[in-house]
Amino acid sequence: MTFEAIRSELQPQRVHHYRLHHRGEVLNYKSFLYALAGEPSFRKFFTELLKSADFAGFRWETPPISTSLIDREFEFVLLRSDQFADRETEPEPFAKHFRSDDGSGVVVFSNLGNDATLIAPTPLTCEEAYGHLAAFVRLALPEQVDAMWQQVGETMLRLVSKQPRWLSTAGGGVAWLHVRVDSSPKYFGHTPYREVR
Incomplete structure (x- = not known):
């Protein structure tokens, strides 16, 4: 399958915006999620795209999704987050969830407030690979990165409902x-994605 990305700078060296195309057509949100869940070639393309981002650290944010919005064009932003690049990883808050790993290297669990579903990799290689998304796609084991994206697609497809959900990393x-698959955009930095439109 042939995929390509169109990138624009919303704020130079701060916010990069992306749209994804397949055979000349813009991917909609549903196609994006099904590709994550079921197409290894797409997951590899998507991982390579994120690896190539100019930022040492970044947050990934997408517009809200619901059953009424799932056919809209898919887009996302990367928000430069330099503070992620040099900080130490902190596995302890999620350690109890790591024990539920089924061997895929990825776990899914609810946050403390029970208003978001979290998808997190378990520690399989050097801890530096797990501090943030940029480090993960660049340093983690390729099969674990693939498993995480597959789980993101499967989880989002399962959770899409009439109520909007926000998909991101904070x-x-x-x-x-x-x-994060969140019921509100409480940690979103990209203001246009905070609103359901």
Whole structure:
């Protein structure tokens, strides 16, 4: 399958915006999620795209999704987050969840407030690989990166409902990569994605 990305700078050296294309057509949100869940070639493309980002550390944010929005064009932003690049990882807050790993190297669990589902890699290689998304796609084992993206797609497809959900990585609180499927955009930095439109 042939995929390509169109990148634009919303704020030079701060916010990069992406749209993904497949055979000349813009991917919609549903196609993006099904590709994550079921197409290894797409997951590899997506990982390589993120690896090539100019930022040493970044947050990944997407627009809200619901059953009524799932056919909209998929887009995302990378928000430069230099503070992630030099901080120490912090596995302890998620350690009890790591024990539920089924061998894939990825776990899914609810946050403390029970208003978000978190998808996190378990420690399989050097801890530096797990502090944030940029480090993970660049340093973690390729099969673990692939498993995480597959789990993100499967989890989002399962959770899409009439109520909007926000898909992102934040990382300001716990210094261990976790993808968030949130019922609100409470940690979002990209203002246009905070609103359901």
